[in-house]
Amino acid sequence: xxxxxxxxxxxxxxxxxxxxxxxxxxxxxxxxxxxxxxxxxxxxxxxxxxxxxxxxxxxxxxxxxxxxxxxxxxxxxxxxxxxxxxxxxxxxxxxxxxxxxxxxxxxxxxxxxxxxxxxxxxxxxxxxxxxxxxxxxxxxxxxxxxxxxxxxxxxxxxxxxxxxxxxxxxxxxxxxxxxxxxxxxxxxxxxxxxxxxxxxxxxxxxxxxxxxxxxxxxxxxxxxxxxxxxxxxxxxxxxxxxxxxxxxxxxxxxxxxxxxxxxxxxxxxxxxxxxxxxxxxxxxxxxxxxxxxxxxxxxxxxxxxx
Amino acid sequence: xxxxxxxxxxxxxxxxxxxxxxxxxxxxxxxxxxxxxxxxxxxxxxxxxxxxxxxxxxxxxxxxxxxxxxxxxxxxxxxxxxxxxxxxxxxxxxxxxxxxxxxxxxxxxxxxxxxxxxxxxxxxxxxxxxxxxxxxxxxxxxxxxxxxxxxxxxxxxxxxxxxxxxxxxxxxxxxxxxxxxxxxxxxxxxxxxxxxxxxxxxxxxxxxxxxxxxxxxxxxxxxxxxxxxxxxxxxxxxxxxxxxxxxxxxxxxxxxxxxxxxxxxxxxxxxxxxxx
Numbered sequence: 001x002x003x004x005x006x007x008x009x010x011x012x013x014x015x016x017x018x019x020x021x022x023x024x025x026x027x028x029x030x031x032x033x034x035x036x037x038x039x040x041x042x043x044x045x046x047x048x049x050x051x052x053x054x055x056x057x058x059x060x061x062x063x064x065x066x067x068x069x070x071x072x073x074x075x076x077x078x079x080x081x082x083x084x085x086x087x088x089x090x091x092x093x094x095x096x097x098x099x100x101x102x103x104x105x106x107x108x109x110x111x112x113x114x115x116x117x118x119x120x121x122x123x124x125x126x127x128x129x130x131x132x133x134x135x136x137x138x139x140x141x142x143x144x145x146x147x148x149x150x151x152x153x154x155x156x157x158x159x160x161x162x163x164x165x166x167x168x169x170x171x172x173x174x175x176x177x178x179x180x181x182x183x184x185x186x187x188x189x190x191x192x193x194x195x196x197x198x199x200x201x202x203x204x205x206x207x208x209x210x211x212x213x214x215x216x217x218x219x220x221x222x223x224x225x226x227x228x229x230x231x232x233x234x235x236x237x238x239x240x241x242x243x244x245x246x247x248x249x250x251x252x253x254x255x256x257x258x259x260x261x262x263x264x265x266x267x268x269x270x271x272x273x274x275x276x277x278x279x280x281x282x283x284x285x286x287x288x289x290x291x292x293x294x295x296x297x298x299x300x301x302x303x304x305x306x
Numbered sequence: 307x308x309x310x311x312x313x314x315x316x317x318x319x320x321x322x323x324x325x326x327x328x329x330x331x332x333x334x335x336x337x338x339x340x341x342x343x344x345x346x347x348x349x350x351x352x353x354x355x356x357x358x359x360x361x362x363x364x365x366x367x368x369x370x371x372x373x374x375x376x377x378x379x380x381x382x383x384x385x386x387x388x389x390x391x392x393x394x395x396x397x398x399x400x401x402x403x404x405x406x407x408x409x410x411x412x413x414x415x416x417x418x419x420x421x422x423x424x425x426x427x428x429x430x431x432x433x434x435x436x437x438x439x440x441x442x443x444x445x446x447x448x449x450x451x452x453x454x455x456x457x458x459x460x461x462x463x464x465x466x467x468x469x470x471x472x473x474x475x476x477x478x479x480x481x482x483x484x485x486x487x488x489x490x491x492x493x494x495x496x497x498x499x500x501x502x503x504x505x506x507x508x509x510x511x512x513x514x515x516x517x518x519x520x521x522x523x524x525x526x527x528x529x530x531x532x533x534x535x536x537x538x539x540x541x542x543x544x545x546x547x548x549x550x551x552x553x554x555x556x557x558x559x560x561x562x563x564x565x566x567x568x569x570x571x572x573x574x575x576x577x578x579x580x581x582x
Contacts, residue, residue, distance in 0.1 A: 043378070056398075057373030057422050065422055071371045075423065078368035080361075083424035086371065134332075141329050145337040153344045155367040159398060160347050161340065165372065166390060169398050173374050176389025178397070 009124065009235045012273035025266030032108045040172050054169045055109070056159070057089060065089035070207040074150040074158060094211060100264075102212020106198060106205050107238075107265035111168045115182055116198050116238075119189035124235065130194040136241065136261070139199075139206035146203045163197075164204055195238050199261070213260035216281045219268060221246040221255045222288045226274040233268035233277070243268065247276065248290075255288035256280070351394035352521050354401035355439045355498060357385055358409065359418045359430035363520075369425035372398030379420030382410045404500020404516040409438060411465050411499050434466065439498030440522035441471070441491045441514055449513035454478045454486050460502035460514045461489050469495035471502065489514065493523060 013022035020027075040058070042048040052059045057067045067082075067089030075082055082090075097105055107113055149157040159165060163185050166178035185197045198205055221227075224247050233247070234240045242259035249255060269277040280286075348367055350356075357376050360366050377385045377400055384407045388395035395401045400417075402409060411433045418426040430436055441460075443449060450457035451473070464471045471489050478484040489502075491514075498516045506512035 049378070052378040052420075053373040053375045056371045057375060059375055059420070059422070067371065067373075067422060072423075075368055075371065080365060080369040080423070080425075082369065082371075083422060083428060085422040086424075089422060135325065135329070137325075137329065138332065141333045142336065145333045145340065149337050149340045149344065153341055153348075154364060155344050155348065156371060157340055157344050159372055160344050160396065165398065169372065169374065169387065170389070173377065173387045173398075174389050176393070176397070177391035178389070181390070 007230070009232045010271045012230060013232065013271045016273040017275075022270055025270050029108055029265060030114070033111065033114060036109050037111055037168070037171065040168070044172055054165065054172050055111075056165050056169070057086060064092075066093050069094040069211070070204055071156055071159060073207075074147065074156040077147055078150045078154045078156060097208055098211050098214070099216055100212075101215040101217045101262075102208035102210065102260065103205060103263035104212070104215075104217070105208045107263035110164055110204075111171070112164050112182070112185060112202075113198070115167075115186050116189045116195070119186045120195055120238065123190055123194055128191065128194070131191070132193040132196065134193070134196070134200040136200070139201055139203060139209075142201055142203040143206040143210075158203060162204065164202075198263075199239055209260040214282075216283075217264055218280060218282045218284075219246075219257045219262060219264065219266070219277050220280045220284060220286075220288070221249075221257065221276050222278065222280070222284075222286055223274070223276045224249065224255055225289050225291050227276050227291060228274055230273065232271040232273075236267040236271050238263060238265065238267075249288075250290045251288075253290070255286075256282060256284065258282065347396050349394070350396070350401075350518070352517055353403055353405075354388070354393065354395040355404055355409075355500060355516055355518065357400050357402070357417045357426055358411075358415055358433060358436035358438055358497075359421075359426040359428075360438070361425055361427060366425055367396060367399070369423050370399050371423055371425075373422065374398075374400070375420040375422060376400050376417035376426060379416040381412065381416065383407060384409050385417060402500070404439075404498075404503045405512055406504075408500035408504040408516075409497075411436075411497060434495075434497060436497045437519055439500070439516040439518050440493055441496050441498065441500070441502050441516050442522050443489055443491065443514045444517075445511070445513040448508060449489070450507065451487050451489055452513075454480065454484055456487060457507060458487065458489075459505050459507055463501045463505045465499060465501060466495045466497065470497070 010022055039051045039060075040054060042050055043052060050061060055068060056071050057065075059065055065085045065088055067086045069090040072082060072086060072090035146158045149155075161181070163178075163181045166175070167182045170176070170178040188196050189198075193200065221243070227247060233243055237243055239259070239261040242257050242262040245253065245259075246255050246257045264279075266279065269275075269279070348363070350363055356363070356366065357380075361369055372387065374387050377387055384402045385400045386393075386402065387398050387400055390397040393401070413433060415430060415433050415436075418428065418430055421428070443452070446452045451461075458473065461467065461471045461473055469492065471491055473487040474490045476486040476488055478486045498519070500516040502514045503512045503516050506514055
């Protein structure tokens with residue numbers, strides 16, 4: 001650990017790079033989330049029907065059909081082969097995320113993300129214990145569970161409880177008591193399990209993670225030699241385990257963050273005052289020497305803390 | 307048993323087995339909870355009528371992605387998406403409450419055209435063929451027509467007037483000399499649009515209601531043969547039996563509707579004599 005570790009998260013980045021560069025991707029993500037939600041709200045709020053429907057299925061400019069591929073998959077295993085419109089929509093969405101990163105959905109589009117980010121922020125401010133931390137594989141069990149229940153009950157099973165579509169549809173069509181589910185997710189992440197929902201349990205995130213496991217857009221820790229151990233990237237990263245292999249890698253290890261868990265949120269790029277990280281593509285083979293001090297002084301076992 | 311078998315196995319193997327067991331248990335617990343919830347949530351209330359062309363409820367819940375495009379397609383704001391804990395239907399699925407806003411039976415069926423998955427059957431092209439539900443005159447004690455008054459509103463507003471609802475004239479037993487014009491629904495023409503229930507003049511609950519087909523209609527009893535439907539040839543034609551009329555002898559059959567006997571009567575005997 002370095003002296004920088006003691007400073008508040010992001011303080012050095014603001015000092016060295018200014019507010020814009022220290023919050024760039026956070027602001028862009030909030031703009032993106034508001035943009036995608038706003039597109040759907042233009043119709044019901046202002047009567048501008050560019051986009052109809054919701055994240056489960058939509059029609060843009062009365063021409064472009066989009067369907068959530070995870071919902072389409074549940075319907076198929078439940079025994080209904082959808083009409084061509086929904087299939088085309090699911091293929092378009094699926095291909096897009098397979099290309100740019102599956103969990104880009106999670107951090108740039110999903111309306112639950114601001115909720116869990118808020119819980120995480122408050123969790124850090126209140127310095128709460130991290131609580132229950134399910135194994136990283138739990139979300140894949142959840143994914144398998146959802147598909148099994150879809151088969152057994154012959155329904156699109158996750159849509160009975162999915163807080164994402166409950167919130168999104170609730171804002172557009174009327175929520176009923178759906179806010180209670182959203183509040184549950186917030187409280188889970190705040191008090192019971194730090195980063196519990198998106199990172200450990202949500203089967204939608206697990207699905208998109210698998211979908212984008214070979215995606216192009218990646219964060220790289222190319223200037224990892226410059227890392228000053230301030231630990232801010234680990235503090236802000238919703239999936240901090242993905243950073244370690246890239247940041248603490250030796251000369252021969254790739255600096256690319258290749259884990260399908262990475263949501264490409266870009267917060268690590270924001271908070272790094274020495275600009276270790278940047279966005280690139282998965283075939284970027286630029287050489288990235290590991291930290292020199294590694295040879296004499298073993299790196300702190302930050303992976304365990306995560 | 308060798309001594310080595312009592313030694314602990316490798317920690318990695320133990321951890322793997324423990325993690326697998328825990329994962330499987332969590333999977334089963336979460337799965338059963340979700341399955342229970344799904345079973346519970348798919349009980350569709352009788353008041354909620356699905357849009358035209360909706361697949362049978364079991365298939366519908368596999369097909370509907372709850373996108374609400376049918377709701378956007380509906381020009382009369384008839385359809386709504388069920389809200390969690392407010393409406394009984396599965397959250398996010400489309401339905402309408404006929405007493406509030408009935409289906410206007412658009413000829414181009416925009417809700418079906420908007421459905422991307424086929425949860426609303428694209429094969430439905432004639433709205434008169436849709437079977438959203440079935441109207442039932444459920445309260446025959448308070449229906450004004452059933453009381454012998456002439457309300458007739460449900461009959462008048464029916465888009466399939468004189469086919470889906472007819473007025474059947476009956477004797478008014480109460481007054482003894484008036485008629486009752488009883489509204490009668492015919493399932494082979496009723497689309498379940500709900501306009502009758504919407505316009506029923508009674509305050510509060512309507513006397514005539516659209517119910518889901520599964521509630522409104524009984525199954526045909528297979529073990530009771532409807533001979534007139536299954537064997538229309540069982541009776542060839544009307545058999546005109548000979549009429550016996552008063553007259554000479556006991557074989558006086560040559561009467562109107564009768565026939566001449568093939569045998570010869572003794573001379574002097576009269577045939578077909580009436581009024582003797």
